[in-house]
Amino acid sequence: MLKIAPDYYEITVFGAEPHPNYNRILLSPVLAGEMTIQDIILNDHAWYAEHGIQLHLGRKVSRIDRVQRRVIAEDGTEEAYDRLLLATGSNPFILPIPGNDLPGVISYRDISDTDAMIDAARRYRHAVVIGGGLLGLEAANGLKLRGMDVTVVHLADWLLERQLDQMAGRMLQKSLEDRGLTFLLGKQTGSADRR
Ligand SMILES: Cc1cc2nc3c(=O)[nH]c(=O)nc-3n(C[C@H](O)[C@H](O)[C@H](O)COP(=O)(O)OP(=O)(O)OC[C@H]3O[C@@H](n4cnc5c(N)ncnc54)[C@H](O)[C@@H]3O)c2cc1C
Numbered sequence: 001m002l003k004i005a006p007d008y009y010e011i012t013v014f015g016a017e018p019h020p021n022y023n024r025i026l027l028s029p030v031l032a033g034e035m036t037i038q039d040i041i042l043n044d045h046a047w048y049a050e051h052g053i054q055l056h057l058g059r060k061v062s063r064i065d066r067v068q069r070r071v072i073a074e075d076g077t078e079e080a081y082d083r084l085l086l087a088t089g090s091n092p093f094i095l096p097i098p099g100n101d102l103p104g105v106i107s108y109r110d111i112s113d114t115d116a117m118i119d120a121a122r123r124y125r126h127a128v129v130i131g132g133g134l135l136g137l138e139a140a141n142g143l144k145l146r147g148m149d150v151t152v153v154h155l156a157d158w159l160l161e162r163q164l165d166q167m168a169g170r171m172l173q174k175s176l177e178d179r180g181l182t183f184l185l186g187k188q189t190g191s192a193d194r195r
Contacts, residue, residue: 002051011053012079014071016060017110020044027114028135031142037111054079095130099192108139121146128152130189132159140181151182153189 001009015021019037026040048055059073064084072078092107094100104124106116120127121143129140132154140150152159158169159176173183 006051009083011051012056012081013048013053014056014059014061014073014077014079016058017112018058019111020048020055020057022111024110027108027111028138028142030111031114031117031139032145033142095189097189097191099194102192102194104194105192108135117143118146121148125149126151130154132156132183132185133162134160137176141176141179144180149182150180151184153184153187155186155188157186159183159185 001011019041021042022037023040023042026035029035030037030040045055056073056077056079059075059077061071062074063072064070065072068080069082069084070078070080071084092109094107099105104120106113108114108117117127117139125148127140127143127148127150129136129143129150129152132152136152136154137159140152144150158164158166159172160169164172173185177183
């Protein structure tokens with residue numbers, strides 16, 4: 001919109017997270033200790049100010065009043081709109097198993113999940129990653145680099161089964177095992193327990 005008609009709209013952005021928009025794809029290098037949140041921020045506060053965009057960070061929108069054309073955040077912040085764009089992303093799928101809400105059970109989607117993993121790596125030794133897809137393997141690699149013993153539990157018989165055939169999956173598994181990761185393949189997680 002800034003490019004097409006910079007003066008047409010007054011733009012307001014609400015974000016539930018406390019940071020300006022960052023490159024989510026680069027969370028794994030942050031987890032692995034190769035980058036920081038500052039390195040992956042795409043547009044900092046100065047950029048928003050420079051472009052006249054009002055930025056409400058850490059404010060989760062909880063209500064849209066379509067009659068009055070207003071959005072209302074959990075903390076009561078309100079803004080009026082003529083056009084409203086929802087770009088709220090997605091939520092990670094959490095396995096519907098007993099124990100999935102225990103402390104220490106987290107998903108991998110944002111910087112707070114990444115910080116929780118970094119913190120866990122400082123305080124604990126053993127990590128289990130459920131899911132041997134791209135995100136699971138990136139998480140496992142990062143946790144390993146941070147000194148944890150990591151086991152990946154995966155439903156399919158080989159890693160990245162959507163991207164690789166069995167032989168390539170086995171080759172990948174071997175190279176990750178050489179880096180110290182452990183795999184449980186063809187296994188369905190029954191529950192999370194904290195003994
Ligand atoms: C670790 C990781 C690695 C990835 N790697 C790749 C990759 O290599 N290649 C690839 O193509 N994709 C990758 N993805 C997926 C990619 O990041 C997402 O597809 C992309 O971020 C989706 O962009 P989006 O703008 O739709 O949503 P998001 O990036 O999720 O942004 C939505 C934002 O809206 C905010 N929000 C939600 N609800 C509200 C509300 N009620 N009020 C205010 N704000 C709200 C959220 O907090 C979030 O900040 C990766 C994802 C992760 C987590």
